Amino acid sequence: MVVRAPFLALAHGSISALCHSLLLENLWELFSQDLLKSAWGLMLLVQDGSESELKEQIAARFAEQPPAQRKLFFEHLHFFPLTSLLFNELSNLNDTIAELNQRLGCEGNYLFYPSEDLSTYLRIIHTLGLSRPPEVKGFRRILIELPMQQEVAPLRSANRELQEIFREEQIYRRVPGLSQPLLNQLLGLRFGNGIFEPLWNHHHIQYVEITVGQKQLQTPLQSQLPSSFAPQIAPALFQILAILAMEPPVLSRENALRNEMLKVFLSLRELDPSELSEIALRGVLPTNSLSGNLSESLIQSLKETYLAQRVYIDNGRWAGTPFYLRAGLGLPLDCLELVVHFHPISTRLFPEESAEPSHNSLWIRLLPEFALNLSLNRHAGGHSQRLSPLSLYGAGLSLPTQPTLRASSQTLLLDCLAGNPALFLRDDSVETLEKYFEPLKKSWQRPGNAPYFYLPGFWGPAEAESLFEDLHCRWRLPGQPAPEEDGF
Known part of the structure; x- marks a missing residue:
């Protein structure tokens, strides 16, 4: 997928926030892959420093990239210092945006990006009248990175501010x-x-596992490590859960898909404060294991790098079926895997079976490549009365995918520029998820509720196995479809 419509992105924030913004990284990655086929520009509205300071920091960030490519990329960057927000300054900004739009041929297509201080940026957009949508030429969209808020009340306030200026279909x-x-x-x-x-x-389904793993703590262009990984990855985990668990959408339009996902979010069993320690846990990499890989300031800022949780969906389709979700940094490999475990059956026909035979399961790997494995049982052959495992395995299928989790942010930016909102959360879904997580966040903030430790290269804390106590089983090892000798 390539970007064929011209656009001008306007990012607002401090020097540090702009330099390390995901938007800047995504645009570099798309530019270096030659996916930006039309005219485009990125205008950086600096609120706490000079143009020269920001240019120096951006140049340092991309210092290891090819010089010729870096020079061409920097030609698309434009700078405007915002310090006073007085009438003359905003008037000059408005004239500069209009001049850039005409000179670059952006056709009035604006993408707004608040790297921090959403309220101030929205006031600027409103004052300049830039949010006027479809009746004027060009699209006007705002890209919001979640989670921006950690509590329900401020989140609702932020949504109200957004919706005073933008329509919901303009918010990504x-x-x-x-x-x-x-x-x-x-x-x-x-x-x-x-x-x-x-x-x-x-x-028919006994339980489901969802594992999202990231091997690296940082990518080459990411100089800041999120101190709290769990709140950042949780929405993606629950999006995957919703797609697995939702009813078939009655229409193919994006809102039909998001409506069904919202129904799943609304059906999530409320978290009982007295049971939180039994159904959810977080983990963190010990600081001594990170020495030499990260700066001391980043190490000290880490709060959690791992999340595991048992979830129930209280509706007619899934009543009583547990879903086990986990995600972490510093795991053995980059992966996104799902395992659907079916209920066991009676083995009275096979009395020689010394133990329970392998349960039927469907293993699906979506990252780093597509593969699946259906585990069945068959008669062992001969005159025995026992079962033998049988695996139907398929891999290396020529299906488009992404190599890492972080690459998803690039394709989501492409979707935003193309006006495809299917994977972007609506305000109702965001508020529902935040309300669901609120008891868990409050519990983790209490003294004495520390995260568990795990080492890099392991699949999280050993204590995560305790989530399976009711089923007397354990996490499936990712990357191992376990096709048996009798496989296809």
């Missing part, structure tokens, strides 16, 4: 993790196979 709230290719694969598997629909419920 981005969460890391999912992309359009991944969404298409999930939807294709979930709703493109008639054999699944009659089995896709609590009558």
